[in-house]
Amino acid sequence: MTIENFNHTIDLWISELKKYNYAQLCSKPAPTKWSMGQMYTHLIDDALFYIEEIKICVTNNDHIEAQPSAAAQTMFLNNDFPDEMIEGSPDNASIPQPESKEQLMDDLVNLKSEMNKAAHLISESTFIGKTKHPGLNYFSARQWLQFADMHFRHHLRQKKRIDAFLKAIHY
Numbered sequence: 001m002t003i004e005n006f007n008h009t010i011d012l013w014i015s016e017l018k019k020y021n022y023a024q025l026c027s028k029p030a031p032t033k034w035s036m037g038q039m040y041t042h043l044i045d046d047a048l049f050y051i052e053e054i055k056i057c058v059t060n061n062d063h064i065e066a067q068p069s070a071a072a073q074t075m076f077l078n079n080d081f082p083d084e085m086i087e088g089s090p091d092n093a094s095i096p097q098p099e100s101k102e103q104l105m106d107d108l109v110n111l112k113s114e115m116n117k118a119a120h121l122i123s124e125s126t127f128i129g130k131t132k133h134p135g136l137n138y139f140s141a142r143q144w145l146q147f148a149d150m151h152f153r154h155h156l157r158q159k160k161r162i163d164a165f166l167k168a169i170h171y
Contacts, residue, residue, distance in 0.1 A: 003119035006149040029165040037098040057141035058125035066138035081154035
């Protein structure tokens with residue numbers, strides 16, 4: 001059911017993207033906060049990383065005994081991130097503004113296609129390898145897919161805050 005969940009979630013993001021113009025996508029609520037476009041870029045870039053991890057997991061049995069961290073296990077059990085603002089990697093501060101709305105749309109559509117290909121690899125693979133998440137220990141291919149969906153849904157909270165900002169400045 002996970003790829004169906006992911007497809008539902010990414011379709012929501014694709015639909016929502018249609019509502020913004022380029023100026024809105026690049027407007028930041030504060031100098032140290034992301035614009036809507038930067039958040040989309042972050043989601044796309046991270047999900048592409050998750051796909052690469054899936055591709056590794058389905059080709060070997062490395063780290064099969066390794067486990068996600070306790071926090072990650074709770075997240076997988078709840079199928080959701082904690083309802084809190086999470087301080088990400090320091091690299092997040094350098095996320096560029098998107099080239100264009102059209103580029104974001106193309107990237108989302110491509111991402112959906114690539115994630116569906118990855119889900120097919122998962123369903124066909126006899127391997128159960130795991131790769132290490134930068135902060136949450138080891139994930140299997142299925143967990144990477146679930147994490148991608150959870151990550152997109154987690155950022156819906158941030159999207160609401162940016163939408164409120166955009167509404168307040170009367171775009």
